[in-house]
Each structure stands twice: as structure tokens, then as C-alpha cells.
């Protein structure tokens with residue numbers, strides 16, 4: 344009878360598409376919490392959607408991140424403390440954060456002729472990256488499944504990063520260099536923005552997960568966003 348098949352069909356539709364791995368006890372023992380502030384009230388970042396690296400988790404060194412030193416070399420240093428959200432963003436944490444700037448009257452900074460893509464103005468990012476550093480991003484995944492992510496970044500020498508999903512490593516990501524031999528301004532080699540499409544493809548369970556971004560080799564990258572979409 345046709346009606347009798349409906350409950351089974353409903354069950355099949357709501358079952359996970361595939362089982363994603365989770366390291367034993369990772370989520371139950373993790374002490375970090377989703378970043379939140381007045382500009383980002385939702386906490387865990389939504390997938391599908393744009394996941395901001397600068398909204399790495401709360402919890403501090405050794406829990407939510409590992410950074411080479413305890414100083415934020417962007418907020419409060421390159422960007423002097425002046426009472427603004429962007430200049431003082433997480434200025435007392437070890438992860439080094441800054442943001443894109445378009446309005447320098449003398450030398451264009453992040454909207455320069457050597458960009459491969461133009462980033463948004465005022466885009467927060469994690470910079471001053473070094474091999475061995477990592478940070479956690481708590482995400483909230485709408486539906487279990489396979490997702491692909493485009494990465495907005497700069498890299499003046501190439502290198503590799505990787506993402507763990509709930510403590511389980513996934514394949515390293517090769518970051519193409521955005522160095523330009525034609526660039527006349529030496530420091531701007533750190534500001535050539537690019538979009539690495541399909542940087543990674545991850546199997547994600549529904550609900551809360553923790554993505555750990557590892558800087559594996561070279562460093563010197565600015566990591567802004569991972570735009571997660573269902574894999575085609």
C-alpha cells in the first residue's frame with residue numbers, strides 16, 4: 344500500500360548521507376567555545392556559508408589556538424588601538440589579526456593592481472602565520488554531507504595548510520603563491536589576494552563540529568574566509 348511506504352521514505356531522507364569520522368571524545372573534551380561579539384552574535388559559524396578565520400574560537404592559547412607568540416601583531420600593533428572595532432579586534436590574544444584596507448591615499452594596500460581577486464574592504468583575516476600554528480573554528484552544519492570550500496587568502500611564497508574535522512586530519516591543502524615579480528612595493532607581497540576554489544572537500548556531520556586550521560609549511564599567509572558550499 345502506498346501510504347505504508349511513507350514512513351520508511353521519511354526515515355531514509357533524514358538519515359545521514361555518510362558517516363563522518365570524529366576522533367574519540369574530541370567534542371566532549373574540547374574546552375573552546377564559539378567566538379561571539381556584537382558584530383557576530385550567532386556564535387558557531389554556519390555551513391553552508393562563509394566561515395571567517397578571524398572568528399576563531401574563544402578559549403586561548405593551547406585550547407582554541409596555538410600561536411608563536413602571545414602578541415597580536417595586527418590589532419593594537421600594526422593597527423594602533425584607537426577605539427575602533429577593527430583596530431582593536433581581539434588585540435589581547437596571541438593570534439595575529441588584521442583587516443583589508445582600501446583607502447590609503449599614497450599606496451593602495453589591499454585593493455592593489457596585483458590582486459587576483461579584490462577582497463571586501465574591512466575584511467578581517469588571520470595573518471603573521473607560521474608553521475606549527477593552528478586555530479579552531481566551531482561551525483554549525485545544516486545538513487550532513489560533502490562540502491567544498493573556497494579560500495580567500497594571500498601567500499607570498501606558497502606553502503601548505505590543513506584542516507582537521509573534530510580532531511581527524513584531512514588532506515593537506517597546497518596554497519598557490521601570490522608573489523608577483525612585477526610588484527614594486529616589497530611589503531605588498533603580503534597583500535595580493537586570491538581565491539583558491541575548491542581548496543578542500545570535507546565530509547561533515549550535521550550540527551556542531553570543530554575545524555582546526557593548521558599552518559603546515561612556509562606560513563606568511565593571510566587567511567580570511569572559507570566559503571563552504573555543498574559539493575557538486
Ligand SMILES: [Ca+2]
Pocket residue numbers: 410411412413414415416436437438439
Ligand atoms: Ca602572535
Ligand SMILES: [Ca+2]
Pocket residue numbers: 410411412437438439470471472473476
Ligand atoms: Ca602568528
